[in-house]
Amino acid sequence: MAIKKTSLIIGRQPLIESLQSGRPIDKILLQKNTGGEIVHTIRELAKKNNVPIQVVPVEKLNSITRANHQGIIAFAALVQYLDLQQVIDHVVGKGETPLFIILDGVTDVRNIGAIARTAVCCGAQAMIIPDKGVGALNEEAMKSSAGALEHLHVCRVNSLMKAVDELHLNGIRVFASEMTAKKALHEVDWKEPSAVVMGSEDKGVYPALMKICDEQFKIPMAGAFESLNVSVATGMILYEAMKQRQAPNP
Known part of the structure; x- marks a missing residue:
């Protein structure tokens, strides 16, 4: 990019x-x-x-x-925004399994930059953002990403709901982190074409968007402290996805 x-x-x-x-x-x-x-x-x-x-x-x-x-x-804009379907076609055409990030209400540009950095390190190919309600990909975001935004496809859409529908039509399952979910992060099959929705730290994922996700999971915690920085949580999720994808077949 x-x-x-x-x-x-x-x-x-x-x-x-x-x-x-x-x-x-x-x-x-x-x-x-x-x-x-x-x-x-x-x-x-x-x-x-x-x-x-x-x-x-x-x-x-x-x-x-x-x-x-x-x-x-x-x-x-500092980046060239890309069409979601074209990005899906490009990733699949290269023989890769899609691993996308969807940002819902994440406004801190430093978090966005850090998420982009982790995404590239863990093999995610694209970040999907809404045209409103998300931090701008400005100079601070670029600096926080340490250049990672140059290597990540960014798709800006006017509706995350429609974006999820488009992902579903392409056989990509959409997951969301939820503290009350029964399934743990490591129990999700990240080897399949996947996208994960990351919500804001104060409001979480928009309820209607959460509803159309295929599955919810929780990040296990050692204690009762329940708050994780969104970029840290994204890093934990993407690392688990990378670990599963790099594991040798049994």
């Missing part, structure tokens, strides 16, 4: 040109109460390109740049 140079896209016409060219964009900041035909066009292009729009007061835009922003600023 190619790393893109970070930059601001300031003004309406430059943003339209970027959207029309397919340039990766993390998000768009739109001044509150801004309308008109050109803004409508930007909204349509953003929707087509799966780019989130955040409505903000003018003070927010003025704090970012002193240039004539015309009520709109966008952040160019």
Whole structure:
């Protein structure tokens, strides 16, 4: 995956040109109460390109740049976001067994970077993120990943629910960590095509998303302390998956 140079896209016409060219964009900041035909066009292009729009007061835009922003600023992405189906086809085409990570509400960019680093070390091929409610893959995330985001496919989707449906259609089972689950982490068969949902530390996995997962598991604990940092928990899960996949066949 190619790393893109970070930059601001300031003004309406430059943003339209970027959207029309397919340039990766993390998000768009739109001044509150801004309308008109050109803004409508930007909204349509953003929707087509799966780019989130955040409505903000003018003070927010003025704090970012002193240039004539015309009520709109966008952040160019540091990574090239990829289509989920194309990534699945690519991984399977290489003869690999899919092992994907799905991030649900993980907002700390340092955690995201650490998760990416562990993912690459443990053989996971892709990270699936929603277009809203997740930390931006900015310079801090890149630094935390120690370059791992250059070697991991990143798929940004407008619905994690739909992404899980797409995984299911491709024969990929989806798992989620849940403290009250009966099955332990090591009892899950990670040798099969798999994806694991990691939720935020405060809210966990969204209930509706948890419901459509194929199976839940728990990470066994030595004591009563139940809180694990999300990047640490992801590391434990992915290491177990790698251990099972590298074990010799009986």
